[in-house]
Amino acid sequence: MEWLRTHPGLFLGAVGDHLLLSLTGLAIGIAIALPTGIAVAHRPRLAEAAIMLAGALRTIPSLAVLAALLPLLGVGFTPSVIALALLALPPVLVNTVIGIRTADPAALDAARGLGMTATQQAMRVELPLAAPLIFAGLRVAAVQVVSAAALATFIGGGGLGDLVTQGLALLDTGRMLVGAIAIALLALGTEAALGMLERHLAARVRGA
Amino acid sequence: MRWTSRNLDSIAVALLTHAELVAAALALALLIALPLGLAVARRPGLRAGLLGTASVLYSLPTLALFALLVPVLGLGFAPALLALVTYAVPVLLRALVTGLAAVPPAVLDAAEGMGLTSRQRLFRVELPLALPALLGGLRIASVTLVSAATVAAYISAGGLGTLILTGLDQGHTEKILVGAGLVTLMALLIDWGLGAVQRRLPASG
Numbered sequence: 001m002e003w004l005r006t007h008p009g010l011f012l013g014a015v016g017d018h019l020l021l022s023l024t025g026l027a028i029g030i031a032i033a034l035p036t037g038i039a040v041a042h043r044p045r046l047a048e049a050a051i052m053l054a055g056a057l058r059t060i061p062s063l064a065v066l067a068a069l070l071p072l073l074g075v076g077f078t079p080s081v082i083a084l085a086l087l088a089l090p091p092v093l094v095n096t097v098i099g100i101r102t103a104d105p106a107a108l109d110a111a112r113g114l115g116m117t118a119t120q121q122a123m124r125v126e127l128p129l130a131a132p133l134i135f136a137g138l139r140v141a142a143v144q145v146v147s148a149a150a151l152a153t154f155i156g157g158g159g160l161g162d163l164v165t166q167g168l169a170l171l172d173t174g175r176m177l178v179g180a181i182a183i184a185l186l187a188l189g190t191e192a193a194l195g196m197l198e199r200h201l202a203a204r205v206r207g208a
Numbered sequence: 209m210r211w212t213s214r215n216l217d218s219i220a221v222a223l224l225t226h227a228e229l230v231a232a233a234l235a236l237a238l239l240i241a242l243p244l245g246l247a248v249a250r251r252p253g254l255r256a257g258l259l260g261t262a263s264v265l266y267s268l269p270t271l272a273l274f275a276l277l278v279p280v281l282g283l284g285f286a287p288a289l290l291a292l293v294t295y296a297v298p299v300l301l302r303a304l305v306t307g308l309a310a311v312p313p314a315v316l317d318a319a320e321g322m323g324l325t326s327r328q329r330l331f332r333v334e335l336p337l338a339l340p341a342l343l344g345g346l347r348i349a350s351v352t353l354v355s356a357a358t359v360a361a362y363i364s365a366g367g368l369g370t371l372i373l374t375g376l377d378q379g380h381t382e383k384i385l386v387g388a389g390l391v392t393l394m395a396l397l398i399d400w401g402l403g404a405v406q407r408r409l410p411a412s413g
Contacts, residue, residue: 063358063372
């Protein structure tokens with residue numbers, strides 16, 4: 001931990017970059033996946049196709065996604081963010097579609113009986129019922145993005161991965177370990193925090 | 209495609225090393241997860257503790273795990289293999305334990321009523337019923353390993369990740385794309401193949 005004491009600025013910069021990368025990638029991923037999921041959920045063919053596509057995308061190794069974007073988009077922050085957004089898509093998309101499709105049909109009937117429009121049904125009935133599953137998707141996506149952001153260093157995206165690769169290149173074990181531990185704690189912390197929120201949310205939905 | 213045609217042998221070596229890493233890690237992980245899973249399946253306290261530990265291990269980012277192992281084990285194939293086993297064991301363990309837990313109590317009662325010993329019950333009743341879940345775990349574990357083995361190139365373990373990383377270093381687009389393409393293809397094929405086996409099993413869960 002000697003390295004951390006002598007280079008606090010470098011460390012904080014890497015943490016900041018890492019968070020910025022992750023949050024931007026995650027936000028873009030959610031902004032695409034959530035509306036898409038809502039749009040296709042009631043069209044069985046499209047929904048099947050979306051789930052299949054998401055399954056394939058989820059299978060592609062993170063490093064391959066990052067590397068494949070390099071020839072198209074070059075190196076740096078932007079291609080890294082796009083790759084992370086791609087990695088965030090599948091869990092959110094799949095869980096949104098499944099959450100909406102498994103929403104209680106009786107509740108939907110009741111909503112229709114109350115004279116709700118399709119938009120009202122979606123916003124007031126289906127989404128709240130699907131919320132726990134969607135949130136679980138968000139948690140999975142967030143953990144995956146925080147982990148994969150560590151690989152952004154390989155395409156010059158910055159973040160905590162930089163400390164790990166620099167540490168190995170310079171044979172500076174301290175720097176490498178600080179990076180690795182910070183990445184691990186960030187991922188585990190994200191998982192734990194969102195997991196707690198998720199259980200809280202699930203308890204509230206069940207109670208309502 | 210000139211680089212590819214001139215380097216078919218080194219591409220083949222990378223592909224083979226990658227497959228070896230994944231296969232060896234999977235085999236070792238099965239060897240660890242099977243007895244461990246069977247041992248804790250009927251002990252709820254131990255089971256919860258073990259699954260908790262497993263989920264923490266599985267959530268560790270690949271690059272972090274590899275980097276943490278370097279000071280202890282150094283660089284190369286062996287430490288990479290150990291890291292990959294660390295990833296696969298939790299997945300297999302969870303799959304096996306949930307599979308065994310999902311065996312209906314009535315079936316177990318029936319087996320006991322037929323006079324099966326607990327060993328017979330395990331091999332003739334419980335394991336066959338848990339097989340679809342275990343296979344599901346095997347599928348997730350293999351895909352995870354193909355992905356994690358790519359990052360193993362960072363600690364000089366060889367494999368397709370080496371093509372990607374050296375390609376990135378040299379700005380060699382073709383090399384990057386060959387590496388990324390092959391590793392993607394490998395992951396998709398394994399996922400598709402094990403998925404097909406899974407669908408063939410009766411009572412797939």
